[in-house]
Amino acid sequence: MADPKGFMTTPRQDWPRRPVEERVRDWDEVYVPGALLPIITEQADRCMDCGIPFCHEACPLGNLIPEWNDLVSREDWRQAADRLHATNNFPEFTGRLCPAPCEAGCVLAINQPAVTIKNVEVAVAEQAWELGFTPPRPPDRLSGRTVAVIGSGPTGLAAAQQLTRAGHTVAVYEKDDRLGGLMRYGIPEFKMEKHHLERRIEQMRAEGTKFRTSTAVGRDVGAAELRTRYDAVVIATGATAWRELEVPGRELAGVQQAMEYLPLANRVREGDLAVSPMSAAGKHVVIVGGGDTGADCLGTAVREGAASVTQLDIYAQPGGERDEDAEPWPTYPKIYRLSAAHEEAGELRTAPAADADARLFAASTLRFTGDADGRVRSLHLVEVDTARRPVEGTQRTLPAELVLLALGFSGPDRGDGLVEQLGLEMEPRGTVARDAGFATNVPGVFAAGDAARGQSLIVWAIAEGRAVAAAVDRHLTGSSQLPAPIGPYDRPMTV
Structure with a gap:
């Protein structure tokens, strides 16, 4: 001190x-x-x-x-x-x-x-x-054991780095053309410039980790085949199955998922596209969902030159101070926070319908309406009480030429066939089932990160990667000195 x-x-x-x-x-x-x-x-x-x-x-x-x-x-x-x-x-x-x-x-x-x-x-x-304090740390000797890590988000990268440093030969399989998972195509450049990601990946390459991009396990390579080629497999595909909004007009053109919109904007920054085909430029944009993904859409739309941007949050506006009865210290409180994107929207007055920072709180979407060509033109909403019941007389309409659904994720995407090909057991909520040692019902196959925990924070993702690496190391060698900061059933502090 x-x-x-x-x-x-x-x-x-x-x-x-x-x-x-x-x-x-x-x-x-x-x-x-x-x-x-x-x-x-x-x-x-x-x-x-x-x-x-x-x-x-x-x-x-x-x-x-x-x-x-x-x-x-x-x-x-x-x-x-x-x-x-x-x-x-x-x-x-x-x-x-x-x-x-x-x-x-x-x-x-x-x-x-x-x-x-x-x-x-x-x-x-x-x-x-x-200052050069992060040199590559390749292992002194190899164990002769091999591990496939499916997914290159923070969980997959953490697991791969830990296992590589422990002496195992690790290959990371990524379905996209570049590494990083949602850090690459889901997080806007203004929150984290991608050179931070690139230099860490280069460090991992120098340590001996192998990477296979544009390879969807279950589609480009069989999941069962992969299991026979490696001594262990770690599933770290994330929770990419987005939640839907089942309201009239959902089928209209221009009503998109946030994770359809954000990757295209990131690809423009990567140089793959001159202009995003979903660009918000000149459009009235409404974002449905009050979380971080919605804020990322907000900041992106502002930079693309949207005519207006409004974000809907179904929850009531929280206070500026911790509620000591409901969320006492040291739990993480739900308070009013002003992200960089909200600060920008508030100062630029991007949402005339909102009081301050582009957010409409306690707002629930009723339906979308469109034009004769089947394109969305309006979003109809209503205010709700704390039980999410409509408040009479509060219906209103917002102009909407691009609607972005940022409602979170329920579990891993089942479209590539990975789950079915391996015969993985799933939890009722849509995540991969695992035991206290991060192991699935398939011998030698482990699951970590959002694919098994459900949608969570990046610190939990990295902690899961470190913990599953210790479990895999123990499975391969009989013991492990790798740290395991959490167990699969640990959760954040709550009341």
Whole structure:
């Protein structure tokens, strides 16, 4: 604890964002380049080094947060990077994409703004790359065992890196033409520029991990055949089966799933397309769904030049402070948060129908109506109460030439035949069934990440990858020294 009074003398200061008018004209990350390093050591000084650090429990990775906060406050970047990477394979991803449940569990957050843990994390990660503290770590010797990992999202990549470093020969199979899963084609560039992903993949290649892109297991290569070729298989395909909205007019052209829209915008940034065929340019856009995917659609539509963008959230607008009775510290509270995309939409007034930041809360979609050519032109909604019952007299209509459904995901996509070809047992909610050791009903086949847990956060995805790697290593060798931060039945802290 470098400064015992830091939490009393230093106010919280977040990584500043670039001006809205500047950043919406490009696709670069929203934060001011170089503005984090000058403030981060004093921010790390705010860590209280409390006797029972609940930030550990709030993070499924078990990140050693007080330790690397202390090291950052002393500007010992090498040791800080070592402590950070001891529990997290990809802190440059989580430092940008995780909603930071660790900060909700910070002891300081009981009555003050929490330590900027997420900002410290990304600062350490970037310094590690800048100063050469993240060299490839190939194994000293090979085990002679082989593992196929299906899916290259954060779970698959974490599992592959851990197993490769343990000495196993690992091949990652990815159905898309590029690696990264939703980090590649689901996360917009303004949230995480893809060069962060590329350099980590190059590190993994140098360590010995093999990658097979444009290969859908179950379609391009038989799942049963793959099982016979490897000593173990890890299913880390994610939860990509999107939820539908069954209302009249759903069949109209222009009513699209968010994960049909976002990948095309990302492909424009990759240089595959000059213009997205679903571009929001000049259109009135309505996003149905109040989560992070909806916010990603919002920021993307703004940058594409939409005529207007409105986001519908079926839940009532939360308050600005934690409800201590319903969501006491250190649980992650549902409070009003202003993402970069919402800040942009609010300042630019992209949604005339909304009060502030483009969101209409407590709003439920009734139907869509279209023109003579079968294209959507309007969305009809109604306000709802806390039980989601329509409130009489609150129906209204929004212009809508592009509607994006961002309603979450129910489990892995069954379209490629993977589940059927392997004969996997499934849970009633649509996820892959597994036991306490991450093993499925098929010998040698393991399941991890959103495919088995259900839709979750990136920190849980990486934790699952690390934990399933330990289970596979134990299966192959009889024991394992790989860390297993969580079990398959662990869940976030709740009341």
